[in-house]
Amino acid sequence: MESQKITSNKNCARLYPVGVQKRKGVKFVAEIRHPIDKKNIWLGTFTTVDEAFARYKSKKLEFEELIIAKNAKKDQISEKSNKKICSGDGYKQKAQWVLLEIQIHQRELRKKSKKKWEMKRMNNYLRGLG
Structure with missing residues (x-):
């Protein structure tokens, strides 16, 4: 070379x-x-x-x-x-997956946009689950 x-x-x-x-x-x-x-x-x-x-x-x-x-x-x-996450009761398993999907969606919302109304809507949805 x-x-x-x-x-x-x-x-x-x-x-x-x-x-x-x-x-x-x-x-x-x-x-x-x-x-x-x-x-x-x-x-x-x-x-x-x-x-x-x-x-x-x-x-x-x-x-x-x-x-x-x-x-x-x-x-x-x-x-x-x-x-x-997959082991356990069917209801618990589904609830864990829903919460996991919500957390992932929240992270994506924080990354993509900081619009207050989107975060408020997600927080209200979470309060309704609790």
Whole structure:
């Protein structure tokens, strides 16, 4: 990959691949941003672009596996919480689902608009359930 120009999506020319920078002389460095901690991680100094990019790619694969594992853990937690809600009496179960849907709807209303009359209407509806 001898000083080829690599173009990115923003129509600007790059002399080196993502994660690789040139230092004084003939040294190249590799850096990557941690996807969870949001901090730059120094991967080292290398003599060629290919070595630096190979190190960057291997670390990127590690981070992708970390993200997949984290998302799988979240899915397991949400499945357990859904099972807890579903167990029990049919009436209780339906009431829990209705309250859950109302809470979700309230969050959406808060995010989308801060109109007072929508919130008042929802609060009046909730008071009627209680």
